[in-house]
Amino acid sequence: MYKKLSLSNYEKERLKHYTNTALSRFELSHSFKINKMKNSHFIYSLSKIVNDTQELKRSVIENEAIQFHKINPAYVLLKNNEICNTFTEFDYDFNIFLSNYEKDYELF
Known part of the structure; x- marks a missing residue:
C-alpha cells in the first residue's frame, strides 16, 4: 500500500530532474555468511x-x-544446499517480525 505525495513546486522540479535525467534508483546488495538467528x-x-x-x-x-506505508525485506535463503528468494512482512514489533521470518524460513 502507498499514498500519493503532494509536492511543492521545488520538489516537482527535483522529481522531474531525477526521473528524466538522473539515475535515481537505489539498491544495496552484499553477501553475508551469518547463522539463522543473527x-x-x-x-x-x-x-x-x-x-x-x-x-x-x-x-x-x-x-x-508516492510513498509506501511499509517496505518488506526481500532476501536469499540458503537451506539444505538450495537457494530460495523470499521476503518477510515487516513489523516494528521484533517478536512479530521474528515469527513472520521463522514461518517464511520453514516454508523452504
Whole structure:
C-alpha cells in the first residue's frame, strides 16, 4: 500500500530532474555468511532503518510521486544446499517480525 505525495513546486522540479535525467534508483546488495538467528536480527535492523527513513520509502509510479506505508525485506535463503528468494512482512514489533521470518524460513 502507498499514498500519493503532494509536492511543492521545488520538489516537482527535483522529481522531474531525477526521473528524466538522473539515475535515481537505489539498491544495496552484499553477501553475508551469518547463522539463522543473527540473520533475522540483521534483516530486522536493516528493515527498521529503511522504514524509519521516509525518503527510502518513496518512488514514482505512472509519473506520480508516492510513498509506501511499509517496505518488506526481500532476501536469499540458503537451506539444505538450495537457494530460495523470499521476503518477510515487516513489523516494528521484533517478536512479530521474528515469527513472520521463522514461518517464511520453514516454508523452504
